Amino acid sequence: MKKISLAVVLLAMFGGISMAQEKEDSTRTTDYEELFEDKPVESSEGMMILRKMDGKVYFEFPTELLDKKMLLGASVEATSNAADAAMGEQPDAPLPIYFTMDDSTIYLREVKVSPVTGDSARAIQSALEKNNLGPILDSFDIEAVTPDSSALVFDATGIFINGRDAIDPFGPYAGVSSLFASKKPTFKKGRSQLVDVSAFEDNITITSYLSYDISSSFLGFQTENERPATYRMKHTLVLLPDQTMRPRISDPRIGISSNEFYRISGHDNGTEEVRYANRWELRPEDPEAFREGKPVEPVVFYIDNTFPDAWVRYVEEGVEDWNKAFEQVGFKNALVTRPFPEDDPDFDPNNIKYTTINYVFSNNERAKGRTWVDPRSGEILSASVSLYQGVLDRLRRSMFIQIGAAEKRVRTTDIPDELLGKAIRDVTARQVGQTLGLTRNIGAASAIPVDSLRSPSFTRQYGITPSIMDNVTFNYVAQPGDVERGVKMTPNDLGVYDYYAIKWLYTPIQEADSPEEEVPTLRKWIADKIDDPMYRYREYDSNSTRDPNSHRNVLGLLGSDRLQAARYAIKNLKYVFEHMNEWVNEEDEDYRFQTEVNFSVLNIEFYWYWRHVLTNIGGIYQHRKYEGDPFPAFEVVSEAKQRRSLTFLLESLEATSWMNNERINREMNNINGDVQNRKIAVLFPYILRWGVDRIEVSQQKAYGATYTQQEFLNDVFDYVWESTMAGSIPTRAERMMQTLLTDYLIDNSPIRDGTGEEGSGASASAYTWTDNDRALLQYGLPDLSSHNNRIFALYGDGAAMSQLTIERLTGLPARANSESTADISDTMYTLLKKSKKVLETAVDEQEGDVKEQYEYLLLKLTKALEAD
Known part of the structure; x- marks a missing residue:
């Protein structure tokens, strides 16, 4: 049916010509000849013929390759700034694609791999395919047909000269940007150009210069505004084999990369996840x-x-x-x-x-x-x-x-x-x-x-x-x-x-x-x-x-x-x-x-x-x-x-x-x-x-005796105040921790501060960032600098960040779920009162700077408790 429909399309496009008309018009120039006649054309032959002309690349796309699965990927050959993308990088995983034809148009589609059916479920394979239609990424007008009608000619330049994220220079690991920085590239088609084309037996490569304007920010401050940048990119389109390798089903208990599918049973219409392990085809042809x-x-x-x-x-x-x-x-x-x-x-x-x-x-x-x-x-x-x-x-x-x-x-x-x-x-x-x-x-x-x-x-x-x-x-x-x-x-x-x-x-x-x-x-x-x-x-x-x-x-x-x-x-x-x-x-x-x-x-x-x-x-x-x-x-x-x-x-x-x-x-x-x-x-x-x-x-998952929030806070309290409660002079480090603990208890207890507004409380539903938080993020930078530099930015003091970002940065949740968060306000309040008693005793036992610090802490605690 596919061959019949293709023939119909070609006849519709170029007309059925009778034998007599063919003799009469034998000298007429065809669309194929007109497209390339008297023009400087560079050609390369392989799995398809590539024609480079007027800064464009034309595919002579064999009709036998329609619906064939391919991979489209990109690598960086040269760069104007290694901080954006470095030579030799393959920024993103290749994009699985295929080409289809409808009327006089070629469509570039993304491959959507169907769920796997079991042996007893082959009857539903067609239904699965209908629910996994490949989305159209681009379309191209057919401009000519080769003289032997074996290939369709179209301008494919737009596949390679574009700002498509999947094949641009800026992959998730590109450059050296950190979590503090945001980088926004804007594609500039007018400053981009095709350079070279090469065709091989099972793949083609297209080399081009892609230009962008790069705007960057750091901690919310703009550091670059539309900096010009150019990269020489090599895009490769490779034909996937008709016969696929026999997969190996992966197991989550061993560290193997894999692709995810769903196996569908014909017995009860149930589904289960199945993963195919990624591996080279080293299976011997002759066992x-x-x-x-x-x-x-x-x-x-x-x-x-x-x-x-x-x-x-x-x-x-x-x-x-x-x-x-x-x-x-x-x-x-x-x-x-x-x-x-x-x-x-x-x-x-x-x-x-x-x-x-x-x-x-x-x-x-x-x-x-x-x-x-x-x-x-x-x-x-x-x-x-x-x-x-x-x-x-x-x-x-x-x-x-x-x-x-x-x-x-x-x-x-x-x-x-x-x-x-x-x-x-x-x-x-x-x-x-x-x-x-x-x-x-x-x-x-x-x-x-x-x-x-x-x-x-x-x-x-x-x-x-x-x-x-x-x-x-x-x-x-x-x-x-x-x-x-x-x-x-x-x-x-x-x-x-x-x-x-x-x-x-x-x-x-x-x-x-x-x-x-x-x-x-x-x-x-x-x-x-x-x-x-x-x-x-x-x-x-x-x-x-x-x-x-x-x-x-x-x-x-x-x-x-x-x-x-x-x-x-x-x-x-x-x-x-x-x-x-x-x-x-x-x-x-x-x-x-x-x-x-x-x-x-x-x-x-x-x-x-x-x-x-x-x-x-x-x-x-x-x-x-x-x-x-x-x-x-x-x-x-x-x-x-x-x-x-x-x-x-x-x-x-x-x-x-x-x-x-x-x-x-x-x-x-x-x-x-x-x-x-x-x-x-x-x-x-x-x-x-x-x-x-x-x-x-x-403590919720322990299903038995375990360390609790209350015990944790009491242990911190005992450590920080131990020397003071024993009548000793605290070290400089102990004094600093005493102040920080006091501030934490005040901020997280169910009391009111001097402004009459409620404190954050132990069950606060949102968290915003302080200067100390940003200092903490500095420590996380080396570990997490590989995350996508496009999505991380901080704006101003106390600005909220996405919950996912906060979890990745510090391991701490950005938001507490008010329905599930345990209420430990009583512990916070008890420790506040206990701190006050310790200070009331210690303030008379200490001298100099320590005494002055304790007097100040006692004043803060007294005011906080009185505001309750």
Whole structure:
């Protein structure tokens, strides 16, 4: 029917001509000839013929490609500003599309993959397809038909020269913008132009310059107004195979990226979610030859020839490390590396036909891997990894800070190549793992006892994490003397989990004839390892933000005990902070390196180790659970551990006087100010809000005795006022916490302030931001800077932000649900009165500044209580 309708359309467009008329008009110029006659045309032939003419690209689109599924993606070849998008980036996942024809118009449609029907439900497939109609993204007039009527000619320039978000330079990870910034690009068609076209057997590439005006703001203040920016973009349109790879049904208990479908049963019309795992097609065509050791066609990673020479070896090793895991499956040399070929005119690193590892000369401190996936089956078609020059700076700084106390060889600004090289190898391997279909296993190292991370025999066998897909780079738990004893400071090339995940994802199950028949074997492989936490997948998503073992973090989670690991880590920070000048003074004449280290220690490293412990308070361990798995779906952190964590948090804040190092402050190019004062001013109120908000949920989920909001507040009160109630002179840090606690209790108690208006109360329904909140967000910046830079902005003091943004920034809910929020006003009120009694006694026992402070606090409390 499709062929008949196409013929009818062509006849309608160009008329049915009789034999006699054909002889009479044999010299008439056709529309096809008129379109290109006497005009300079550049042509390229492949899966279709491309004609570049007058700054436009015309498709000679074969009619046999109508309704064929394709992927349309983009990569950045060059940029006028690397802060917007960097060379080599693939900003967004490719867009699945197809072309249809109706009358004299070609339509570009987005692919909507239908839900999967079961074998007994084939009759409803047509109904499903009708409910998954691909939306029209663009339309094009057919301007001619080729002389043999095999292809339709239309101007396709609008596919590539447009401001469509899905194929622009500004993906969710573009540039170096932070959560404080908002960036708005406005497409400028008049300043954009087509550059080049190339057609290949199964794909085409179109190169163009896309221009924008960029307006940016920071904390609500405009920093750029319509700054001109231009990017050379390469758009690729690739034809998906007619025969899809047999999918593998994924399992949420293992870290595999996947596409979501719904399986529909013909028996009861029920539906269930099913996910197809993303993986390369490495299934052997000849199973018998495979059993005899015949290798499959390898995945080739082409390595950018602009990489610094010192990097190349380690980048290659980061790819080839995965061959060890594939060998257990029976695939020999499944991954190979080759340099960008210089003598192959068909090679183009921006053509998705090639899987590449690209070097990006940018101070951006990230690496990232992207894959092009057939959305129908999960087959990975190609991939790219981008490594930025800034990664080396980050690794050098992190190595100095995190393991400088134990590893003497990194106590320099010029860390030896073999040490930095191993870190580059690990970063590469982590990104390559993502291009193989594995997802990040955040918190994998929480399976290891902290003391084992200081064991030479354990770390030699297992490294410092069960998975290279973890976020851990260095052994920041190791102490001075541990390296000399043989303790390893970096991950193994691959961890035990990585071997397990590759086996699960790629081992052929030849006895199965369908994805469903594979499931029992796949589940057994998981069941065989489910008892061992070293093989546990710890997923980070919106449902696991309360899990101390899997929350998103900058430095990675080392060890099963957040408290013990943080003690070791902060002890190391103090050691490095106190000795860095003597280590690098002669190498760092302008103090640039030490200034960077100083900032990182005070504003990043300390905070994140400290926050690792904070997540214990109100924490809920969560697991993906199937029937028979030997653990509960969730479990609240024990009362004892929450109490110990609170004590640690308060003690570590009180002990931050080491950060006010006069000698270091005098030598830094940046003035630190009173660091301890700032730490307490920002983080102590954070503890209070975190504890009250998080414990509210955890005590509801405990189903038994657990740490409560009332106990938490009483414990904070007892710690802060302990020395004063004992008649001792409080420390400077204690006095500051006493003031902050008093203000918190007044603000959150059911009393009225001096203006006669109600205070915020414990059940306030909305939250607005203060200067201290913005200071707190600074600490979250390194962890969360990868979120879409388009959607985050703060406007003015006390401005409200979206609830989702606030949760991501601090872990605290922006709004309290008045229907479910527990009322602890009585506790707040009781502690206010108790504070007043303590102060009434203490004000006569203290002298000088302490007495004056207590008199002021007593006055505030008295006025607040009288206003009730």
